[in-house]
Amino acid sequence: MDCSEGTNTDRSARGRTVGHDDSPGAAPRASHVTSRALFRGAELLHIEHEGQTYILRKTRQGKLILNK
Structure with a gap:
C-alpha cells in the first residue's frame, strides 16, 4: 500500500513535517524532532x-x- 496517497510524505524526516496534507488550513499529522x-x-x-x-x-x- 502506498502511504503517500492523498498526502505528501517526507521520508527523510530531518526536522520536517511528515505525512502532511497540503490542503489549506490543514494541520500536520506528525513531525520529527530528535x-x-x-x-x-x-x-x-x-x-x-x-x-x-x-x-x-x-x-x-x-x-x-x-x-x-
Missing part, C-alpha cells in the same frame, strides 16, 4: 499537555520514560 533537540543536555523534560504536566526522562541505558 531527543537531543528536546532535552538540550538536560536529563528531564517537563511537558505540559491539556493542563497536565508530564516528565520525560532519559535513563542511563539511553531509554525514555514518560511519567505523569
Whole structure:
C-alpha cells in the first residue's frame, strides 16, 4: 500500500513535517524532532499537555520514560 496517497510524505524526516496534507488550513499529522533537540543536555523534560504536566526522562541505558 502506498502511504503517500492523498498526502505528501517526507521520508527523510530531518526536522520536517511528515505525512502532511497540503490542503489549506490543514494541520500536520506528525513531525520529527530528535531527543537531543528536546532535552538540550538536560536529563528531564517537563511537558505540559491539556493542563497536565508530564516528565520525560532519559535513563542511563539511553531509554525514555514518560511519567505523569
